Amino acid sequence: MRSGAVIEPDGQDYVNIQLPQLRVRIPASCPHKGAPLSRGTVFGTFLECPWHGALFDLRTGRRLRGPECGDLEVTCVAEVGATPEPPAAEEPGQ
Numbered sequence: 006m007r008s009g010a011v012i013e014p015d016g017q018d019y020v021n022i023q024l025p026q027l028r029v030r031i032p033a034s035c036p037h038k039g040a041p042l043s044r045g046t047v048f049g050t051f052l053e054c055p056w057h058g059a060l061f062d063l064r065t066g067r068r069l070r071g072p073e074c075g076d077l078e079v080t081c082v083a084e085v086g087a088t089p090e091p092p093a094a095e096e097p098g099q
């Protein structure tokens with residue numbers, strides 16, 4: 006079950022995951038024993054490793070449960086529905 010998430014390998018080193026309101030890029034391999042995270046299961050904004058069940062928060066990369074290992078390096082690629090920065094105010098006389 007992937008709850009609407011789309012997981013796409015990005016070359017050999019990274020995986021892109023499209024969540025309903027967030028697109029992130031993570032390493033292709035689990036920091037525990039190297040499982041292919043493209044085969045993981047997404048629950049909301051969490052990813053469960055397919056081999057030993059480590060659970061990572063895709064917003065922060067933090068490991069929440071499972072075997073001792075490092076956190077995920079997460080890069081936020083895009084936030085859907087994010088409020089754009091307002092344009093800078095023009096100086097008078099321009």
Ligand code: FES
Pocket residue numbers: 035036037038039040054055056057058059071072
């Ligand atoms: S390889 Fe991912 S939890 Fe073990």
